[in-house]
Amino acid sequence: MKNSFRYLLILLIIVIPIFFTINYFLKVKLDSIMDNKHQALASSINSLIEQSIEDKSKATLNIALAISEFASKNTLFTQRDNKKFEVLKNISSEIKNNSNFKHLWIHIVDKNGVSRYRTWTEKVGDNVLSKRKELIDLIKNPKITNIISVGIFDITFKSIIPVYEEGEFQGFIETITKFNSIADKFQDKGVDFLLLVDKKYKDQIKKPFTKKFVKEYYVANIDAKDSALEIMDKNLDTLLNIKNYTINNDKFITLFKLYDFKKEHMAYIFTLQNYDKVFSKEVNNLENFIKIIGYLLILIIIAIFTIFYYFNKAKYTKKLEEEVNLRTKEIEQLNRRYKQIFDGSKVMKILVDPITKKIYDANKSTLNFYGYTKEQITSFTTLDFNANRTDADDFIFEKILKNEEYRFVIKHKLSNEEIKDIEIHASLVNIGDKEYIYCILRDITKDLKLQNEYEEKQKLFYQQAKMASMGEMLENIAHQWRQPLSTITTAASGMKVQKEFGILDDKFFNDSIDTIVKSSNFLSQTIEDFRNFFKRSNAKETFTLEEAVEDLLKIISIKLKTNNIDFNLINDNSYKIRGYKNEFIQVFLNFINNSIDAFTLLDAEKKIILVESTITSNAILITFQDSAGGIGKDTIEKVFEPYFTTKYKSQGTGIGLYMSEEIITKHFKGKLNVKNSNFTWNSKEYFGAKFIIELPLN
CATH class of the missing domain: 3.30.450 (Beta-Lactamase)
Structure with a gap:
């Protein structure tokens, strides 16, 4: 009884101070957590305010830049046409009605600091330099300026853009907006x-x-x-x-x-x-959590003392012996199960001592494959099997011990001297109190052979694609050169005839020479354009869709013109594409060549090719569409298969669209699909094939 009371008293003496101490520290922790949450929310709000101000400032600047371009093109400062000033008022009204800029004003100030036009008042002709000190320095050193300032009406965003007419500074276009959209x-x-x-x-x-x-x-x-x-x-x-x-x-x-x-x-x-x-919800949750922690800690302390009390009171020697015997039997069962799993598996497995690199154990599948007995194989180190010993072997062990590398391929020599490619998956395991490297081995000799054969076939295929592409390029060069060569021949023949008849004058001679020089320069530029296209770069580059189309038209424009094809690009974004630009152009060359072949079979009054781009939340979509009547239902599913073609064998190889898909999927990590689709151009509806390229934004 006395011992029980003593244990209870000790328990109370320990639990009560611990309870209040824990309660105090948890309360301090709660205050700290809530302060962190307050700080995080305040920081987030301030970041949002800062970003909103920056966005509004940039938007105001963009409007000012657009209006300054209008002012420069329409010579508002030198001509001072009131009708053109009214256009600015209409622009201001349109922006107010169709955007969140509900308060937008435009101000024109000339190079002398005189106000020439305000959208909010008819007052003009006053000098604003006395009120607008920042304009004094800007007149001396004109530059684009974006500020927030306080005026006689309000605090506003001001974007000030210098305007030049025929290279001479004329004054400023100023756009003014308010903070209300941010609010x-x-x-x-x-x-x-x-x-x-x-x-x-x-x-x-x-x-x-x-x-x-x-x-x-x-x-x-x-x-x-x-x-x-x-x-x-x-x-x-x-x-x-x-x-x-x-x-x-x-x-x-x-x-x-x-x-x-x-x-x-x-x-x-x-x-x-x-x-x-x-x-409120977070505070309640944290307070409840702290209470639960406090109660749990008290219960744990009570439980510890209770166990301690009964442990000292009870006699567990016999029970502990039974427990030890039971655990021993369980360990023996685990060892037998390990042997069954390890030795009975059809997968090759070995255990390696990481210090000596000797094989500690190997299952039957491994012994049968390598042709050794267990006594023989456990006398070897893993390095004894390597067909090509290198310094990298020690490096591999270091990787495994650091858990940095778990898979590698090594050539192993069997007992019959045969060489095999072995894929090894390795990891560290503990058996008893010792650490071993556990390895699973797989013979991949046949797999590698098949892979090498596949790669050789792919190289051959790419070579065929390259030759086909070369043929198409030569055809394009012929189209590009036909007209200038004809012009050179005509000019030279004309000079020769007039020379023979004695009527060649200096003007005709000089004009003919100029024509020949101009055509020769065109031929030279054509050679340079095609040389740039065939130039192979191992480094990826960043380019826009417009830049790719511009280079494309240098190669194919004459061919398009010869075939009376109207090529159009609609692109409202300046998103950058990263990859091999010439390969990207090759994809569109394949599309265009297929369209030209399709147009030759179609008696169409108008031949249209339309390229468009749009941006979604996670991709850029580029579509190529023609009005050549589409692809047959029985063949549209096969157009990306290698060597599939609907043309005569003398006209097509069946690898153009296959290569296009390979380029988009493997080199640009994108997708390429095709379907037949209607589209409208210049208020007229057309039907044809539509290729859709989807490139990831990242």
């Missing part, structure tokens, strides 16, 4: 957004756009909620000095500070969210 973006996510302009600008904002202030701080976003303004008004001094976030009136509040182009403080951006809505 709307956060409001749509249930986050209150508040933009306060620093109080030092209060006197400068003479005509406030929103007419709202919190004390001396101007509220820049139109739809600022009254509840947010009330919190700001009551706690403004405190909130202006928070580092990243604070919790006030059950609101999770973050602060982002905005600076102007001189790195001077300009405005404050606050976001407000209901704290319970964002964090």
Whole structure:
């Protein structure tokens, strides 16, 4: 009884302090976890604000660049045509009506700092340099400028683009946008957004756009909620000095500070969210988790003391002996099972001592394959079987021991001196208290032989494809050269005839020589274009679809013109493709040659080839479509098979489309499919084959 009371007292003395200590440290941990979550959310919000400002700034700049190009082309500064100025007003209205730029203004300032046009007022002719100090330096050194600044109306994004006419600087196009689209973006996510302009600008904002202030701080976003303004008004001094976030009136509040182009403080951006809505579930889960941990620890301590108490009280000697005997029998059973699995397997297996490299054990399949007894094979090291001993053998062992390499292929010599290619899968295992290398071996001699035969066939096939491609290129060269050669012949014959009749004058002679030189230069350029196409590069390059099509047309344009084929490219993106550009062009050459062959069998009034590209969430899709009537239903499934052709044997080899698929799938990691499809071009519907190339965006 006394011993039981003593154990209980010791248990209470230990458990109570442990309970309060654990509770304290878990509470500290909870606060730390929640602070990390608060910091992470505040950082995420500030990153989103920063990204949104950058996106809005870039979008404003893009609009300004487009308008400056319009101004330059239409000589707005030198001609000052009011009708053209009205076009700018219409552009501003269209952007407001069809985008999230609900507040967009355009301002034209000439090289003297005089305002020539404003979309928001009819006032012109005033010099703005006294109010717009940044324009003074820009007039001296014109350059594209993107800033956020405070004016007499509001805080705005300003993109200022210098405009040149006939190489002479004329002035600036300035686009002005507001922060409201950014505020709307956060409001749509249930986050209150508040933009306060620093109080030092209060006197400068003479005509406030929103007419709202919190004390001396101007509220820049139109739809600022009254509840947010009330919190700001009551706690403004405190909130202006928070580092990243604070919790006030059950609101999770973050602060982002905005600076102007001189790195001077300009405005404050606050976001407000209901704290319970964002964090209540996580807080409850963490508190419940901490309670469960605390209870479990107490139970574990009680259980430990209980076991300790009864262990000292009870006599388990006999039971422990029975347990030892039982475990011994289990180990013996495991050893027998290991022998059954190891020796009974038809797969070749060996165990190797990693230190001595000697074979510790080998199963019957291994003995039968190598032609040795177990006594013989366990006297060898693994290196004794290697047909080609190299320094790499030790390196392989190092790899295995570091768990860096688990598969390799080695040539092994059997007892009959026959050489076999052996694939080995190796890993470390523990048997008892010793570590061994466990190896599974497989004879892959026949597999490698078949693979080598396949590779030889592939080389032959690629050679045939190369020769076929060479023939097509020679045909294209003939098309490219036919017209300039005819021109040279005509010019030379004309000079010869006039010379014989004594009527050759200097003008005709010079004109004829110029024609011959021009045609000769064309022939020379044609040679260079084809030489560049055949030039083989081992390095991949980055190119756009337009660049590939441009090089393609240098090779095939005359042939297209000769066959009266209208080639068109529709590409609204500038996505870069990485790979071998000449192989990519070869794919389209194969498509075009097939289309030309198909057009020869079709009496079509209009021959169209249309190439389009679009981007999805994870791929770029490039389609090639012709109006040549499509591919037969019984052959469309076979067009990518090697040596399959619907042409006469003298006209086709059946390897063009097969090679196209090989290039797209293996060299560009993409997909190539074909189907028959209708399409519309210039308000007229056509039907033909449609090849679809899908390339991964990464």
